[in-house]
Amino acid sequence: MRDFSKEEILHVLKTAKKMEDGKFSDLLNGKIMASLFFEPSTRTRLSFESSMNSLGGRVIGFSDPKQSSSVKGESLQDAIKITEGYCDVIVMRHYLEGAAKLAAESANIPIINAGDGANQHPTQTFLDLYTILKFKGKLDGLTVGFLGDLKYGRTVHSLAYALSYFNVNMVFIAPESLEMPSNDLKELKDKKINCKEVESLNPVIKDLDVIYATRIQKERFSDSLEYEKVKDAFILDKSILKNAKDELIILHPLPRVNELNYDLDDTDNAVYFDQAKNGIPVRKALLALVLGKIQ
Numbered sequence: 699m700r701d702f703s704k705e706e707i708l709h710v711l712k713t714a715k716k717m718e719d720g721k722f723s724d725l726l727n728g729k730i731m732a733s734l735f736f737e738p739s740t741r742t743r744l745s746f747e748s749s750m751n752s753l754g755g756r757v758i759g760f761s762d763p764k765q766s767s768s769v770k771g772e773s774l775q776d777a778i779k780i781t782e783g784y785c786d787v788i789v790m791r792h793y794l795e796g797a798a799k800l801a802a803e804s805a806n807i808p809i810i811n812a813g814d815g816a817n818q819h820p821t822q823t824f825l826d827l828y829t830i831l832k833f834k835g836k837l838d839g840l841t842v843g844f845l846g847d848l849k850y851g852r853t854v855h856s857l858a859y860a861l862s863y864f865n866v867n868m869v870f871i872a873p874e875s876l877e878m879p880s881n882d883l884k885e886l887k888d889k890k891i892n893c894k895e896v897e898s899l900n901p902v903i904k905d906l907d908v909i910y911a912t913r914i915q916k917e918r919f920s921d922s923l924e925y926e927k928v929k930d931a932f933i934l935d936k937s938i939l940k941n942a943k944d945e946l947i948i949l950h951p952l953p954r955v956n957e958l959n960y961d962l963d964d965t966d967n968a969v970y971f972d973q974a975k976n977g978i979p980v981r982k983a984l985l986a987l988v989l990g991k992i993q
């Protein structure tokens with residue numbers, strides 16, 4: 699997210715709205731996107747591939763790195779230098795923090811970070827912002843509660859950074875072992891963002907306009923016992939709404955495990971399925987912008 703100014707973020711969101719409202723079926727005719735997923739994905743990969751296809755482009759790539767020459771020991775830099783000869787843009791998810799930056803330094807074509815380890819997930823952030831804007835009509839003047847795995851949750855790190863451009867209060871709700879990383883917190887405080895850290899949702903729920911719930915990221919724990927201790931730290935169900943604002947919206951990047959009870963799904967507060975759908979206009983916009991097909 700640090701590659702984007704506030705103006706650029708707003709421009710991407712405006713372009714996503716154009717994509718949602720208009721017909722651009724030939725915009726990326728003749729363009730090829732390589733989709734390199736070194737980690738599992740449903741939403742990010744499929745919505746990027748669907749977006750590229752809908753805009754008239756084509757897709758190559760892999761969703762299982764075992765089918766790539768990385769298993770023979772090929773370096774990421776070499777894989778990127780080779781792949782860029784076959785396509786116009788690379789969308790990459792990788793388990794290592796900083797992998798997207800390394801790829802971008804090795805490439806002469808655009809690299810889109812589809813998630814790098816526990817670090818960042820910027821395209822998710824654009825669809826999170828798009829969803830908040832759609833349901834709240836604004837990004838300023840909101841109190842946003844981030845809940846769950848704030849240590850390993852890359853979507854949280856990206857979204858908190860992006861929201862720091864706006865007049866937003868942030869509440870970080872997590873068990874002590876999964877708190878927001880101190881460098882992210884310091885960065886927010888240096889930007890004079892009003893931040894609060896708590897371990898329980900109950901005392902703060904009445905203040906929240908947005909809950910951004912997250913999955914406890916089992917795959918990032920080196921010690922499975924540590925995961926067992928916190929895996930059910932938060933389980934939200936309909937009963938939380940009793941003390942919440944009527945207009946509270948609940949977002950989640952998905953997939954969920956136990957943290958969102960299915961009884962929330964039919965409430966007006968649950969917007970996580972709309973949020974996932976917004977991956978299409980947002981990723982269409984990002985592809986069209988990085989390929990220079992829309993201003």
Ligand code: CP
Pocket residue numbers: 738739740741742743813822951952953
């Ligand atoms: N939100 C998200 O990144 O989902 P996937 O892991 O399924 O892509």
